[in-house]
Structure formats: structure tokens, C-alpha cells
Amino acid sequence: MDTRDLVKYCIQGNKEAENRLFMRYGNKVYTICLRYVRQKPDAKDLMQECFISLFKNLSKYDAEKGAFEGWMYRVCTNVVLKKIRKKKNSISFVFPDILPEISEKLLKEDFDEISTEVLLKTIQELPEGYRQIINLHIFEGLKHTEIANCLGISASTSRSQYGRAKKLLKAGLENQIAKKINNEERRLA
Amino acid sequence: MQRRLTMKKDDWLKEKLVERFDAFDSGLDLDQAWQELEERRNPKQKRRGFIYWILGIGFLGGLMFTFWNKDNSAASLSETIQVVEENREDLEFTNQKEILLIENTKEETVVVDESTERKNRIILKTQTQNTIGTQKKQNLELANTNLNERFSYLLNDINTGSIAATLNMTEANATTAKAKAEKEDIIIAETFAERNSVFQEKKIPIVIGNLGIQKVESLVFSGDKKENLVPPAIVRPLKISAGHSFGFNFAYGKHKRTMLAIGEDVTELIANRNLQESPLDAIELNIFYRKRMPWTSYLEFGIGFMQTSYLFEDQTQTVSYNLLEDQITEVHNFPDGTQENILGSIFEKETVTRDSKFYQNFRQLHLNTSLGKEIGINESTGLLFSAGLEYSLFSQIEGVSFANSEILSYGSLDKLGYKSEGVFAGLLGLGVYGRIGSANKIELSLAAKQSLNNYSKNTGFSESRSHVFAKLSFVRSIN
Known part of the structure; x- marks a missing residue:
């Protein structure tokens, strides 16, 4: 049917x-x-x-x-x-003071090594505001003006926070890859 | 040949994420999830709220029934009067007494017809014995002194020819007025409230009777049989001290919420909101039952409705951020002639102005109980103090944001997610009362209420509410 x-x-x-x-x-x-x-x-x-x-x-x-x-x-x-x-009647964006250097190329190469469960966990661990922007822009395909309406922020904030959200996500993914490599090394040792 | 600089979008992550999650199996047990969904959609589950109602009303009814039927050793004198009235059934009535029209010194004799209903007859009776001891025989005569709207009745002692008592009546219809008078020549204690000591105290003779005229079916009065007639007001304590009374009150006041963050991400917001929030209106309507207790105190049980509302307005805030922005910092030329943009990060300053409004409505049904104490200033006025506890049975919270029309329907209230059943609140009251007539009382008090546990238990924050009310109550004795 x-x-x-x-x-x-x-x-x-x-x-x-x-x-x-x-x-x-x-x-x-x-x-x-x-x-x-x-x-x-x-x-x-x-x-x-x-x-x-x-x-x-x-x-x-x-x-x-x-x-x-x-x-x-x-x-x-x-x-x-x-x-x-x-x-919650307001959305907050908390950005860490120190963010590790991200190697875009390495991350791209190793991305397939990350399981979807780990991807999900990394997204879930993002601070509230960044998580919502990632979800709305990447998965729901909303434009920044629409996200601005949804979250009660300006479109420019949505745009700039999206950039930071991506950075945080990438940093989180790199962290996951590093953990995985460490685990494998320990296993081999 | 000059090559065009082409911009490559850094969206590989977006594509890969969408692709991954499109085929993602969350491992959810769909059969079980469906069953849970069906249970949630089943209307039977929604009846749970009514159980609280029924339990609450049943509890209140049970308490009232218990107190109603309790044999109280400190019963008031009104019960004594009832005993006298019961005895009346065994007495014979004589319908041969005269109603004297005194106005204009013109005398007229009216004999009440035998067929007139008993309640409209002149009643003469001899009280030979009752629970508090009586023993003197006396004949009284009822006289109508004025045929205008105000009536004055004289009770004449037929044996001696002297006036035994006088009484003013209002709201009577002159043309249809037919009076009933009862005379009880009884002896009661000097102190009205001390029933237990009736038989020990020094006794003085007084007159107690009932007078009924159509609209005013029965009015109790009393007077010193000898010389000093006591005004009807002295009878009031007999009624007011009745064991049971019902009433209702209306309260208007202000309320204040205090929110404390216990979750994450909301601390700043809530601290800000507590500063910004202005206390707005709260109204309350209660109906209650009161049981008189020793030492002029009372126990009260009530059920009531309360509504509060507030409009929250953020101050217009201008905040500057240092934002990391992706910028093309370098263009890399490959040997095959293609180019790729290398992205780097720079800080950019952004200024955001925030301005929002939020309106919330809160409605609640509650049970309350309190212990009160009356301190009489004179026979008709006094002070009262009360303290008690309130329990919320049901609540509904609605809100609307005027800043985020996509989230909450713009301009219309939307139910909010959190519930506040089962919240206890402490009550305090301080006021004055005044008696109106023999059975009614009006009270004006200043009342305060403070929640004792969390009002927002399903949310990430803790909320307490404080209220201050001006309260107007009407109380009527029912025996």
C-alpha cells in the first residue's frame, strides 16, 4: 500500500x-x-x-x-x-574558550570510520543552541532566516553560530577518531 | 589565460551527515513503541485527573460529614432552643388572643381564624419542662402597633397587663401580615456561651420566643422579663455561635514567581527574568465549610479556584559578541590548473539586540484547610486570625510569546508543558469581621500564600510562588 x-x-x-x-x-x-x-x-x-x-x-x-x-x-x-x-524560553550558545586545531583533510578521510551511533552521540553532546542549529540547517534544510524565526534569534546570529556549531561538531568528531585510534593502539599493544 | 576563481562550498560534512542518518536504524522496538503510543492516546488514561477531583471532593465531604455528626460536648445554646421548639408540638394552641391596633389610639380586635395555618396563628403555650429547666407560666399577647412598612410588636403580659417585650420588624407586608408569637418563659444561664455551667450559674428569667411574618419566617428574640428590655441584638450570639456554617470568599491580590535554575542553559535567563518580572493580578474564589471549635476558634475546609497572570518583558538588550567566522584566507593553485579555497577563521564583532515579551496564565483548583481564631471587640465585631494549608488538585498553564511567532501561535494562548498538581502552600490570614443579622457574618482580611514545594516539577527549573490577597468573605450559620 x-x-x-x-x-x-x-x-x-x-x-x-x-x-x-x-x-x-x-x-x-x-x-x-x-x-x-x-x-x-x-x-x-x-x-x-x-x-x-x-x-x-x-x-x-x-x-x-x-x-x-x-x-x-x-x-x-x-x-x-x-x-x-x-x-526553555530562550536559547543559549556556550562556546568553549579553547578549541583543538582541526585538520579538515584528516577528518574528511577518517569520517567513514565513525559509526552513525557515535555521530549521533557527538551531535547530542553539542550545547543546546548549536545542536538545534545543526539539526535545523543540516537535517531539516531550513534557511538561516527560517532558523532565526524558529529560535528567536537574528538571521546573522544563526549564520555565525552555524559556523561555530560546525567547528564544535568537527572538533567532537576528531576527538572520537582520536579515541578510536587510541583504543586500537592499546588493543595492538 | 586568466582562470576564474571558483568558490568551493565547504559542505562535505552536511552531505555525509544527511546520507548517514537517512539510512540509520535506531534499533527502537516499534511494536512496543506503538503499544505505548496507543496507551497514551487511550482516553481512559485521561480520566486519571478526575480521580484526583473525586478523591478531593470525597475527602472534603467526608470531613464535613464527620464534623456534622460529631456529638460535641461544647454545643452552643442554639441546640437548646431547638429542644424547646420540638416540645412545642405537644402543646395546645389557643386562637383567641387579641391583636391590638395601637396606632392612632384606635383599638381593633381581630380573632385569628381557626383555619389559618398554624405558623400564622398567635401561639400561647405553657412550657412546663425542658432540658434546661423552666417553670413559670405566663401569657403573652402580640400587638401590631403600625400598619406601615415597619411593624412594631408588643408582647404584653396578660396576667399583669405590662409590656413584656417589644420588637421591630421590617420587610413585612402590612396587609397580609399575620403574626406568630411564641412565648417561652424559661430560665437560662446568665452566661450564654457556657452551657455546661447552666445548672450551676445564677439564673435569671428571660423571654425567648419566635415571631413569624410571611417574609420573615422566624426571628428569635429575647428580653429581660422584668423591666429592662434587651434589644434583639443580644440574641445574635446564639446564632453566630452555631456549630456549623458555610461561606464563600473572593480575593484579589498580587503574586510573584521566583525561579531557580536546576537544569543547564537557563541560569542566566532565569536570573534575568526574576529581575524583570513584575507582579501582576491574582484572583481567587473559595467556598468553604466551618466547624466551630472551643475557645472561639474554628476549623475550615474549602475548595477554590485561583487564576494568576503575568506579562514578562525582556529589557531591550544589546550584546556584543566576538564571533569566529569562516573566511577564505588562501587560494591554493594545483598543478593541473584547478584552485581550492583554504578556509581560515577570523574574529568578527557582532552586536545583537534582543527584545521579547512573554505572557502566562495560570489557573488552579485547590483544596484548603485552616484553623482560625476570633477575638471579639464587641458583640458584633472582632478580629480574626487564621493559618492553614492548601493542596493543588489541578492546574493549567498557558503562555504566549510575542517574539517567536513560529513556535507558539502568535497572539493566542498555548498550553505549556508543565504541570503543578500536588503543590502544597502555606496560608496565613489576618482580618476583621462584623455580624449582620443573627446568622450572617462578613469578614475582610489580608491573606498570604506561599508555595512549599516545586511548582514546575517537570521542567528544568524550580519555581515558587508567593501571593498576597485582600479577601472578602461571607459566612452564614446553618443552625
């Missing part, structure tokens, strides 16, 4: 269709949530809220305007951001 039919049945209140839609996209939605919050139970809770919102607003989805997946990502991102904003 294609997604369009699935959505149609879901709107009619068909539980089986809802279950299938959940099974089809549950993993993707959970991954989105995992990128925004650090704890798995929080991510699970957010995922449930995303699906509750999705099922509630399915009738608003217009297949002619675009693919379901894109619309779903947008709804989920809004739910996640809304939740985060409700808890």
Missing part, C-alpha cells in the same frame, strides 16, 4: 493503517527526536507527541504540494521545537 492510500485510511480512522504508517516512519521520527534531545526516554516521549500531532493533522496534508515525508519532517520538527521552547 503506498503512503497516499495509507494516509487516506488513517484520516478515516483506520487503526491498522495508523499502525502501518507508524511502522513505516517510526524509526525516522525517533531518529529526528534523538538528534534534538540527549536522553532516549525523552526522545521516545517526543516521538509519541510527534505521532499524535501527525495523526491529528493528517487531514491537512496536501499530496499535491509535496511528498508525505517532507511534510512529516516539518510537522515533527515543529513539535520538537515547540516542546523545547516550552521548557
Whole structure:
């Protein structure tokens, strides 16, 4: 059954269709949530809220305007951001004083050595504001003007903080690679 | 040939990240997650809130029932009067007494018809025995002295021909007024409030009776049978000291939130907010039941609703940052003729101006209990003090940000994520009271409330609330 039919049945209140839609996209939605919050139970809770919102607003989805997946990502991102904003009424950017030198070339070469789990962990460990900017710009594909609206900051701040966020992420990834190399060396020794 | 400088975007990381996460399997047990989602969507789960309601109301009802039925040894004199009224059923009524129209010195005799309802008849009775001992026989006569809106009644002692008592009545309809009077020639203690010592104290004879005229069904009065007639006001303590009363109050005041960060990333914000936040309105409405306790104290149980609101405005802040910016610092030329931009970092100064507004509404339903003490200044006024505890049953918190229209719906309130059921608060009150009529009381007090545990337990910060109210209460005795 294609997604369009699935959505149609879901709107009619068909539980089986809802279950299938959940099974089809549950993993993707959970991954989105995992990128925004650090704890798995929080991510699970957010995922449930995303699906509750999705099922509630399915009738608003217009297949002619675009693919379901894109619309779903947008709804989920809004739910996640809304939740985060409700808890904290401002976003903060804490940048460390000292950042290690990053070898762009080395990182590019070794990137494939890093598992997705470690990537996820590195993103989760970013300070709140940087994590959100990375998620919104890289994964959700929002422009800096849109991010500015979402986070209540100026577009120029979003742009400049994105640069810093990337630096922090790269530094974190390099750190992970260094750890991995150390571990391997210890194992060989 | 001059080659064009081409700009290569440093977006390899973005592409790789998107690619990785697109195929990422989080390892989530989807079947279990679906079950949990279904449980959350199941309306049965939402009924949990009503259980708190039912428990709360049941608790309050149980307490009221318990106190209602408790055999209190310090019962007030009003119970004694009830005993007398019960005895009335066994007495015979005589309908041959005269109602004398005294106005304009014109006398008229009216004989109350036998078919008139009992409550409208003139009642003469002989009280031979009751719980507090009585023994003197006396005939009283009711006389209407004025047919205008205000009525004066005289109670005449038929045996001696002297006036036994007088009473002014209002709100009576002159043309339809039919009076009922009861005479009880009883002896009660000199001290009204000391029932236990009734039989030991020196006794003085007084008159107690009921007078009913359509709109005013029954009014208790008393007087010194001999010479000095005691105004009806002296009877009030009999009613006011009743064991049970109900009431309601309305309070208006100010509240103040104090937030402490216990999570990360919000410390600066909260410290700033505490400085900025201006206390705004709080209103409260309570209904309550009171049980009179010894030594002019009382125990009160109530249920109430409170709403507070505040508008938070950030000061316009201008902050300068030193930001790291990616800049092309070098263009590398490869032997094959291609070029690559080498990115480096420089510091750039940026100035950001922040200006935001946030409005929050807070509604709460709560149970409260308090212990109060009355100190009489005279017969009708006095001071009161109270202290107690409040427990929140249900709350709803809504907010709107006027600065971030994409996040919260612009201009409309949106429910906020945190709950505050189960918060205890300490209560203190200080005020004055005044009695109105025989059974009503009005109180004006200054009340304070302070939360005792965290108001925002599901968030990353700790919040306490303080309130100060001006409170107006109405209390009515029910026996």
C-alpha cells in the first residue's frame, strides 16, 4: 500500500493503517527526536507527541504540494521545537574558550570510520543552541532566516553560530577518531 | 589565460551527515513503541485527573460529614432552643388572643381564624419542662402597633397587663401580615456561651420566643422579663455561635514567581527574568465549610479556584559578541590548473539586540484547610486570625510569546508543558469581621500564600510562588 492510500485510511480512522504508517516512519521520527534531545526516554516521549500531532493533522496534508515525508519532517520538527521552547524560553550558545586545531583533510578521510551511533552521540553532546542549529540547517534544510524565526534569534546570529556549531561538531568528531585510534593502539599493544 | 576563481562550498560534512542518518536504524522496538503510543492516546488514561477531583471532593465531604455528626460536648445554646421548639408540638394552641391596633389610639380586635395555618396563628403555650429547666407560666399577647412598612410588636403580659417585650420588624407586608408569637418563659444561664455551667450559674428569667411574618419566617428574640428590655441584638450570639456554617470568599491580590535554575542553559535567563518580572493580578474564589471549635476558634475546609497572570518583558538588550567566522584566507593553485579555497577563521564583532515579551496564565483548583481564631471587640465585631494549608488538585498553564511567532501561535494562548498538581502552600490570614443579622457574618482580611514545594516539577527549573490577597468573605450559620 503506498503512503497516499495509507494516509487516506488513517484520516478515516483506520487503526491498522495508523499502525502501518507508524511502522513505516517510526524509526525516522525517533531518529529526528534523538538528534534534538540527549536522553532516549525523552526522545521516545517526543516521538509519541510527534505521532499524535501527525495523526491529528493528517487531514491537512496536501499530496499535491509535496511528498508525505517532507511534510512529516516539518510537522515533527515543529513539535520538537515547540516542546523545547516550552521548557526553555530562550536559547543559549556556550562556546568553549579553547578549541583543538582541526585538520579538515584528516577528518574528511577518517569520517567513514565513525559509526552513525557515535555521530549521533557527538551531535547530542553539542550545547543546546548549536545542536538545534545543526539539526535545523543540516537535517531539516531550513534557511538561516527560517532558523532565526524558529529560535528567536537574528538571521546573522544563526549564520555565525552555524559556523561555530560546525567547528564544535568537527572538533567532537576528531576527538572520537582520536579515541578510536587510541583504543586500537592499546588493543595492538 | 586568466582562470576564474571558483568558490568551493565547504559542505562535505552536511552531505555525509544527511546520507548517514537517512539510512540509520535506531534499533527502537516499534511494536512496543506503538503499544505505548496507543496507551497514551487511550482516553481512559485521561480520566486519571478526575480521580484526583473525586478523591478531593470525597475527602472534603467526608470531613464535613464527620464534623456534622460529631456529638460535641461544647454545643452552643442554639441546640437548646431547638429542644424547646420540638416540645412545642405537644402543646395546645389557643386562637383567641387579641391583636391590638395601637396606632392612632384606635383599638381593633381581630380573632385569628381557626383555619389559618398554624405558623400564622398567635401561639400561647405553657412550657412546663425542658432540658434546661423552666417553670413559670405566663401569657403573652402580640400587638401590631403600625400598619406601615415597619411593624412594631408588643408582647404584653396578660396576667399583669405590662409590656413584656417589644420588637421591630421590617420587610413585612402590612396587609397580609399575620403574626406568630411564641412565648417561652424559661430560665437560662446568665452566661450564654457556657452551657455546661447552666445548672450551676445564677439564673435569671428571660423571654425567648419566635415571631413569624410571611417574609420573615422566624426571628428569635429575647428580653429581660422584668423591666429592662434587651434589644434583639443580644440574641445574635446564639446564632453566630452555631456549630456549623458555610461561606464563600473572593480575593484579589498580587503574586510573584521566583525561579531557580536546576537544569543547564537557563541560569542566566532565569536570573534575568526574576529581575524583570513584575507582579501582576491574582484572583481567587473559595467556598468553604466551618466547624466551630472551643475557645472561639474554628476549623475550615474549602475548595477554590485561583487564576494568576503575568506579562514578562525582556529589557531591550544589546550584546556584543566576538564571533569566529569562516573566511577564505588562501587560494591554493594545483598543478593541473584547478584552485581550492583554504578556509581560515577570523574574529568578527557582532552586536545583537534582543527584545521579547512573554505572557502566562495560570489557573488552579485547590483544596484548603485552616484553623482560625476570633477575638471579639464587641458583640458584633472582632478580629480574626487564621493559618492553614492548601493542596493543588489541578492546574493549567498557558503562555504566549510575542517574539517567536513560529513556535507558539502568535497572539493566542498555548498550553505549556508543565504541570503543578500536588503543590502544597502555606496560608496565613489576618482580618476583621462584623455580624449582620443573627446568622450572617462578613469578614475582610489580608491573606498570604506561599508555595512549599516545586511548582514546575517537570521542567528544568524550580519555581515558587508567593501571593498576597485582600479577601472578602461571607459566612452564614446553618443552625
